[in-house]
Amino acid sequence: MSYAADMSQSLWQRTRRTVRDDIAAAAMELILEQGFAATTMDEIAAQAGVSRRSLFRYFGTKEDVVLRTLANTGEAIAEAVHARPLSETPWEALLAVADGLETAPTWEPARELAIGRMCVETPALRARRAEKHQGWVELLVPEIAVRPASGPVGDAAAEAIVSAALACLDVATDRWVAADGESSLASFFSDAVRAVRG
Amino acid sequence: MSYAADMSQSLWQRTRRTVRDDIAAAAMELILEQGFAATTMDEIAAQAGVSRRSLFRYFGTKEDVVLRTLANTGEAIAEAVHARPLSETPWEALLAVADGLETAPTWEPARELAIGRMCVETPALRARRAEKHQGWVELLVPEIAVRPASGPVGDAAAEAIVSAALACLDVATDRWVAADGESSLASFFSDAVRAVRG
DNA sequence: GTCAGGCTGGCACTCAGTGCCAAGCTGGCA
DNA sequence: TGCCAGCTTGGCACTGAGTGCCAGCCTGAC
Numbered sequence: 001m002s003y004a005a006d007m008s009q010s011l012w013q014r015t016r017r018t019v020r021d022d023i024a025a026a027a028m029e030l031i032l033e034q035g036f037a038a039t040t041m042d043e044i045a046a047q048a049g050v051s052r053r054s055l056f057r058y059f060g061t062k063e064d065v066v067l068r069t070l071a072n073t074g075e076a077i078a079e080a081v082h083a084r085p086l087s088e089t090p091w092e093a094l095l096a097v098a099d100g101l102e103t104a105p106t107w108e109p110a111r112e113l114a115i116g117r118m119c120v121e122t123p124a125l126r127a128r129r130a131e132k133h134q135g136w137v138e139l140l141v142p143e144i145a146v147r148p149a150s151g152p153v154g155d156a157a158a159e160a161i162v163s164a165a166l167a168c169l170d171v172a173t174d175r176w177v178a179a180d181g182e183s184s185l186a187s188f189f190s191d192a193v194r195a196v197r198g
Numbered sequence: 199m200s201y202a203a204d205m206s207q208s209l210w211q212r213t214r215r216t217v218r219d220d221i222a223a224a225a226m227e228l229i230l231e232q233g234f235a236a237t238t239m240d241e242i243a244a245q246a247g248v249s250r251r252s253l254f255r256y257f258g259t260k261e262d263v264v265l266r267t268l269a270n271t272g273e274a275i276a277e278a279v280h281a282r283p284l285s286e287t288p289w290e291a292l293l294a295v296a297d298g299l300e301t302a303p304t305w306e307p308a309r310e311l312a313i314g315r316m317c318v319e320t321p322a323l324r325a326r327r328a329e330k331h332q333g334w335v336e337l338l339v340p341e342i343a344v345r346p347a348s349g350p351v352g353d354a355a356a357e358a359i360v361s362a363a364l365a366c367l368d369v370a371t372d373r374w375v376a377a378d379g380e381s382s383l384a385s386f387f388s389d390a391v392r393a394v395r396g
Numbered sequence: 397g398t399c400a401g402g403c404t405g406g407c408a409c410t411c412a413g414t415g416c417c418a419a420g421c422t423g424g425c426a
Numbered sequence: 427t428g429c430c431a432g433c434t435t436g437g438c439a440c441t442g443a444g445t446g447c448c449a450g451c452c453t454g455a456c
Contacts (some may be wrong), residue, residue: 040412041413042411047450052437056412056413056414057434062411090396091396126332128327131324131325131328149396156389156390159392160365160366160390160391163366163390164366167361168362171358191354192354192361193358195354195358196358196359197395198347238441238442240442250405251408254444
């Protein structure tokens with residue numbers, strides 16, 4: 001069944017966020033079937049029952065249609081780090097947060113796996129994901145900079161730590177996707193961190 | 199004076215690499231003047247004295263025109279790591295290689311700074327650079343995986359180490375660019391690594 | 397001299413993304 | 427109830443990146 005039918009009627013009454021979600025759901029249906037590169041924004045617009053122009057108002061780029069959830073994830077991670085006791089070192093806090101990631105209400109393994117697979121096979125998506133991660137850095141730096149380590153941490157050091165941690169997350173995600181979601185993402189993450197910190 | 203005049207005559211006789219370099223030089227002249235986003239591939243082609251179509255044969259994307267040197271850098275780094283004694287740990291080798299980076303014959307601080315600045319202000323370029331770095335990972339992993347650490351290293355750990363190191367390099371590059379090339383890139387890199395490995 | 401293979405430029409096309417404008421909806425106010 | 431201001435939508439036209447195709451030209455081998 002198509003999304004076009006029911007969405008064309010009640011679109012205006014819905015809140016913006018709901019519309020976004022509905023469009024994204026319709027888009028994912030198409031993209032998972034045809035692949036990211038082979039799906040055009042015109043097709044997505046048609047499937048979602050909105051005009052091409054409006055589609056670009058909701059999602060600035062085609063990549064954002066797939067990766068829209070990542071911005072929220074960045075804020076969620078920052079909040080989770082914020083919630084950790086200040087006595088924890090940066091890495092203790094980050095590892096603890098990673099452990100809790102998969103139990104968050106917004107965590108849907110199937111969706112994350114699908115996105116992960118798509119990122120592996122579509123460099124443009126991977127690049128865009130990296131950009132999003134870059135955005136997370138500035139969210140996370142203030143949470144990390146205040147934490148204790150060997151010596152005062154500071155912004156420069158915090159930025160290095162956060163960037164390295166996100167690199168570990170990327171590696172862990174790739175491994176997790178390659179393993180088809182077997183085992184937990186957190187375990188791959190802690191493996192990566194352990195390797196890096198020796 | 200323009201590149202168009204002298205290049206339109208002798209273009210065919212030149213070797214492919216030279217042509218690439220000449221095109222890139224002409225392009226950089228334009229891009230540094232107008233900015234990356236405001237410069238079109240048509241303008242670059244005209245300035246370089248080649249057709250738009252041929253320009254796309256030499257550089258698959260607009261970003262590649264600016265970042266073309268990075269692929270070589272990846273191989274150069276891999277070779278440099280290969281040349282380090284096998285008794286060195288991954289991080290010892292990587293730090294040593296970073297120290298030597300700026301004395302390499304291909305290292306031109308002015309160009310690197312210009313590229314770095316452009317990457318800061320143009321997300322698309324930054325994303326593309328990240329993609330290139332991703333390509334370096336597979337070059338570097340075999341060089342790192344054979345090195346000693348606390349326990350056997352292996353590919354998974356090596357990938358994490360290399361990715362984290364490249365994240366440190368990115369942070370270091372940003373700082374170095376922000377400092378306008380004052381101090382050495384290597385010192386920023388070792389600062390980052392020290393912060394990460396605490 | 398000629399023939400095959402590779403490089404070149406031109407043309408037309410697809411598709412992402414943007415600016416502009418007119419039409420419609422909504423909530424507030426008289 | 428009627429009107430007005432502001433926001434959203436959709437349609438249109440446009441720019442610019444990137445690609446496929448083809449025809450012409452140059453080069454090197456025989």
